Amino acid sequence: MLGPYLFLAPALFFLLLFVYWPLFYNAWLSLHEWNLVSPERRFVGLANFVALLQDPGFHLLLWQSAVYVGLGILGNFALPLLLALATLALSPRLQDLFQTLFFLPTIAAASVASLVWLYLYLPAVGPLAQSLRGLGLDPPNFLGSPAWALPAVSLVANWKYLGFHYLVALAGIKALPQEVVEAARVDGAEGWPLLRRILLPLLAPTLVFLFLSAVTSALDYAFIPIDVMTQGGPFGTTSNLMYGTYLEGFRFFRAGMAAAQAILLVGIFAAFVLWQYRLLSRRDGYGAA
């Protein structure tokens, strides 16, 4: 009867030590003030949370995180879905080709790919700036201007993982019960009604999963591009909750504040996922997805 636990033990050991213990330690740290080196960790109760919630800088991080998520929905939900729908109208050989081509950026290291984008975005001499000037436009300093930097960073993040979400969309659509679709076609359904009445309801679980993963990974995806290209600048305009948390801890050595911010981050995401899950399980038949 010990069997299953023996098999589980190694994986569980690492899981508890490097995910769940840090989670609890993090919760404990969030109630303290600590600079990472001093032997003393001062208990401050909920002061870190209060300070964060009152800090305009934190509000800005929240807002910028929301913008990253919004752009992530466009780039990692809407776009891959459209590309997948278009791909499925093609012959299997072309489908295979496009799968590989679109997936390639996912295989590249985010840090290395961000360096290439740093070159593409160079002010004045970079290829994007040169091309825009060639078209008679006045190119902005993409990563240097507060208005352009966040979308520019977000584009890199979305580009890097587009292929993954595209594969998920393809897999979901391919898994549709073909008999149902064919039966609807035979009954005369096509075009928009076919899509709306038959395909979309069948696709609901895939769509929800795709949407959830686009939302919950937007900040994660942007982390390395931010770190390599802007370090959160100019004037903090490309930072977000996740990167801000990292800076608090590893750059400013405010472990308690970093921990409190991390908890708020997890809390927001958990609330969002639960809300989606409840929406989903209220729809008959799709609750299991």
Place this chain on the structure above:
Amino acid sequence: MVQREAWLAAVLGVAALVNLIPFLYQVGLSLAPPERIFASPWPFAGFTLENYQYVLEKLPFGRYVWNTLVFALGVSLGHLLLSLLAAYAFVRYRFPLQETLFALFLISLMVPFVVTYLPGYLLVAQLGLLNTFPGLILPMLTAGYGVFLLRQHFRHFPREVLEAALVDGADGLTLLFRVLAPASLATLVALFLIALIGAWNQFVWPGLVANRPEMYVLTVAVQRFAGGEGGSAWGPLMAASVLATLPAFLLFLLFRRAVIKTFMEGGIRG
């Protein structure tokens, strides 16, 4: 109908090309002589191998490749073994707390790394494992993705075969390594490759715990080069970045069918 397909293929072709433009620049710049780098907005300007020569002479690339290889193999093999054992436990047995334990693995996939890295870093530092391979590898061995994927896969294994093996007296490790694993080889290889490529590309964690030059992995080394003397030397920097990226690309292209299929089955990022 045929015309519509041609249109769609053309649109997708253009999209795919745009998608690959950064790689064209990466390769193009790595082969461009210094004076041609900013000469035009086009990716291919001249041809020289001096950038590669420069970085291979200047940087201890062999050392970085070795570090990256040990790190990536350690993480991917460890991930594979741990998830193989755990997924097997979940499929083969019924036991108390089963669902809860599985949920622990699943939920771990949604915990952002910024939450776990600081405590993880402190732990590694306390154990005296900064700038060592165990310090690099062990904290990356949280096998949630593999456990989830292999459990899915094993569940679709034909029950009759399992039961026949049990009747023959094969159970425990024998059943796993003689029956289940050989029959799931394609998925295991794909999982291994996904973990290997993922670890090869890791940047944040190795940058934190392995910050001594002799322990740099490739991504970190390229980054530090960019932050230092390579900052304005785009040719050598891109040459270094091509060298750092190439192994993962080749592996993927060699095994792309298995990798893509497994990504589609898993539906969760590694």
